[in-house]
Amino acid sequence: MLQEPWRIFAQAMRLNPKSAPAYYGAEWCGSQAASLRSRLPTSIKALSLDARLEHAYANRGLAFLSLGKRAEAESDFRLALARAPGLRAELEESIRVIERLKK
Numbered sequence: 001m002l003q004e005p006w007r008i009f010a011q012a013m014r015l016n017p018k019s020a021p022a023y024y025g026a027e028w029c030g031s032q033a034a035s036l037r038s039r040l041p042t043s044i045k046a047l048s049l050d051a052r053l054e055h056a057y058a059n060r061g062l063a064f065l066s067l068g069k070r071a072e073a074e075s076d077f078r079l080a081l082a083r084a085p086g087l088r089a090e091l092e093e094s095i096r097v098i099e100r101l102k103k
Contacts, residue, residue: 009025020050043059055084061076062091
């Protein structure tokens with residue numbers, strides 16, 4: 001985990017619990033070391049505060065995929081790509097990695 005940036009985002013969440021970017025930033029920092037499954041709650045919180053965060057949709061989709069919830073994952077992938085088509089290559093590579101790990 002990226003400790004110093006994570007602390008900054010955690011402080012931002014405490015100061016403004018309605019800051020979607022703070023939740024997404026904390027989730028991103030934590031994702032550097034955490035499992036995909038542990039990213040689900042912060043992705044959900046970030047999206048509840050700001051439904052325009054395409055990376056949060058992508059991350060939530062990857063978490064769903066790792067949990068075997070393919071329909072939910074595909075829905076989130078579609079939402080992420082509708083907002084940011086440039087994510088396609090990165091997202092497809094992440095999906096391949098998860099699917100290899102699940103075998």
